[in-house]
Amino acid sequence: MTTEFADEARSRVARLLRMAATHDDRLRARIVEYAASTPDPPPYGPHGIQTKGCTRCRQTMWKQRDVWVCSRCGHVEDSR
Template sequence: MTDFADEARSRTARLLRMANTDDHRLRARIAEYAATTPDPPLMGPRGIHTKGCARCRRTMWLQRELWICSSCGAMEDE
């Protein structure tokens, strides 16, 4: 498979392919996880950094010197 074809797949399809299982319950849990969690941002030169949000307790991603919450949108300086 080409890189282009793999990139065109949905996040759910990629996670299910990586799990490599036929268990219907596990596949349903993986699909639910993919649907209820935000996609991580593109990896920058320093990698992916996360921390907990003080406002809603969800995940914050470090993006260009700013922490941005994936759920409530709160922002903090690095």
């Protein structure tokens, strides 16, 4: 069992690899590439993390308060 401090100290790549629980080198390389090419998600809000696809570039949008913000192109949409 790890402490919360140890878990927070792990990199995003390490956390994703641990969650994937695979020893397949090709899959692990794809996970590392994904983590390097996408931004870290925003901090958890009161309703967790919500995502959807961006209407402009088709990448991930994160819901932040009352707006959606694209992690790739920065496009913003009202959430109402």
